[in-house]
Amino acid sequence: MHSLQRKVLRTICPDQKGLIARITNICYKHELNIVQNNEFVDHRTGRFFMRTELEGIFNDSTLLADLDSALPEGSVRELNPAGRRRIVILVTKEAHCLGDLLMKANYGGLDVEIAAVIGNHDTLRSLVERFDIPFELVSHEGLSRNEHDQKDGGRH
Incomplete structure (x- = not known):
């Protein structure tokens, strides 16, 4: 049996409607629990920023590929182990x-x-x-x- 891991997903991309829903639905599809979520839009630059702490059993490459297909062009995302x-x-x-x-x-x-x-x-x-x-x-x-x-x- 796999033990649960905690990781932090950081997303930066051009702002558009539905980003939070798209990202969180992908997390749900991967059976990941959202422990904490924070988002911010810089209206001056039109950029969307989101930090999501996740818990579950991760397949990093599949998760990131699914995010890449759902996010707008010019997006940056990273997945790192959670920690202090x-x-x-x-x-x-x-x-x-x-x-x-x-x-x-x-x-x-x-x-x-x-x-x-x-x-x-x-x-x-x-x-x-x-x-x-x-x-x-x-x-x-x-x-x-x-x-x-x-x-x-x-x-x-």
């Missing part, structure tokens, strides 16, 4: 927002893994390190704004 996203948080001196994010990530209220916190002041280092998360200081001392931005930009 790794993020980096950029901070200055204020602790309240960072503290909220650290607490939520630590106790399951925010489904992410905080890989590191980068700050331009050392003020929040001790808070971050209490959660066993690396803190990286990108000091701005003695640098112009442009020099600091270039230094920070080189890290990504």
